[in-house]
Amino acid sequence: MVQAIDGKWKILREAEYTYDFRRMVYLNRRTKKVFSFEFVEDHSESEVQRCIDEPSNGAEWRFYFNSPPSASVQRELENVLG
Amino acid sequence: MTDNRAIEDHLREEYFRLLPDIRRVAEYLEAEVKYFLLPIRRKLDRYEQVVVTSRVKDCDSALEKLRRKQEGATFDTEQPTLYTLRDLSDLAGVRVLAFPSGRFAEVDDEIRKRFESWEADPISLGEAETALVHRYSGYCREASDSVRGEIQIVPMLIGLFWEVEHSAIYKPSPDLKSVATDPEMRQCASKVYEALRDFERQFEFLLGDQKLGNR
Numbered sequence: 001m002v003q004a005i006d007g008k009w010k011i012l013r014e015a016e017y018t019y020d021f022r023r024m025v026y027l028n029r030r031t032k033k034v035f036s037f038e039f040v041e042d043h044s045e046s047e048v049q050r051c052i053d054e055p056s057n058g059a060e061w062r063f064y065f066n067s068p069p070s071a072s073v074q075r076e077l078e079n080v081l082g
Numbered sequence: 083m084t085d086n087r088a089i090e091d092h093l094r095e096e097y098f099r100l101l102p103d104i105r106r107v108a109e110y111l112e113a114e115v116k117y118f119l120l121p122i123r124r125k126l127d128r129y130e131q132v133v134v135t136s137r138v139k140d141c142d143s144a145l146e147k148l149r150r151k152q153e154g155a156t157f158d159t160e161q162p163t164l165y166t167l168r169d170l171s172d173l174a175g176v177r178v179l180a181f182p183s184g185r186f187a188e189v190d191d192e193i194r195k196r197f198e199s200w201e202a203d204p205i206s207l208g209e210a211e212t213a214l215v216h217r218y219s220g221y222c223r224e225a226s227d228s229v230r231g232e233i234q235i236v237p238m239l240i241g242l243f244w245e246v247e248h249s250a251i252y253k254p255s256p257d258l259k260s261v262a263t264d265p266e267m268r269q270c271a272s273k274v275y276e277a278l279r280d281f282e283r284q285f286e287f288l289l290g291d292q293k294l295g296n297r
Contacts, residue, residue, distance in 0.1 A: 006265075006269070009265035009266075019263075019264050019265060021260045021261050021263060021264045022155065022257065022260060023154055023155045023156065024150065024154070024155045024260055024263055025154055025155075034154075036153045036154050037153075037263055038153050039153075063154075065153050065154065066153060067153060069153065069154055069156075070158050070160060070161070071160075072158050072159050072160040072161075073152075073154055073156045073157075073158050076086075076156050076159070077154055077156055
């Protein structure tokens with residue numbers, strides 16, 4: 001439902017996330033957090049907000065996926081997302 | 083360790099191994115759906131339409147779709163055996179475009195009855211509360227045991243919009259298909275669906291009025 005996406009997208013955009021349509025992830029390069037499309041679809045606005053607010057040292061990428069990505073998927077994503 | 087290219091090569095080989103089955107399923111399913119819908123198609127009014135088409139998903143689109151099905155749209159290069167194109171339910175697809183909504187519902191009832199063991203996976207589009215597109219997938223055992231077929235029943239105006247969108251953008255570049263998941267693109271698409279729905283509703287409203295007036 002677009003209405004539900006609207007709310008979550010607004011939260012993500014306000015937190016300076018962009019959407020990478022090729023990898024279907026929302027990412028913030030400063031905080032180095034990545035949310036999968038599926039994770040955002042399946043979680044409420046407040047859960048997404050809580051994940052955004054989690055402290056991050058910005059040193060290593062943190063992945064918010066429904067199923068944790070394997071090490072090789074993480075490496076691949078880290079390479080392509082910069 | 084495998085790389086992405088090795089996974090894609092393995093999937094391309096699989097695609098061409100499956101291709102005869104995919105073609106058989108598409109042909110069989112199209113013939114069957116047309117046959118089941120004959121009674122409806124024979125009684126259509128001049129402005130009403132029920133159009134049945136089939137298509138075989140091409141190799142690059144199939145690979146892209148399988149990649150997009152993975153969370154993060156990324157294959158795990160350390161687990162190449164996880165991936166098979168048989169996980170896709172729409173390698174062979176039949177689409178029924180129907181207009182107006184009364185015929186759409188009638189077509190859906192008939193297909194659901196004829197393919198009752200198939201899995202239903204309706205699609206909601208935009209802000210619609212109810213599913214706008216009905217989708218069923220399953221095996222046509224007469225055609226293949228290894229490739230599933232998919233039947234989509236789509237309101238005609240939306241189906242024609244998809245065809246334009248597909249042939250203009252995604253057909254030449256299957257890797258752009260995921261553009262449609264972009265939040266702002268989804269909002270734009272939602273407005274298109276809403277406008278097409280309004281158009282169809284108003285058309286049916288006027289037509290209903292006209293019929294009542296003629297009585």
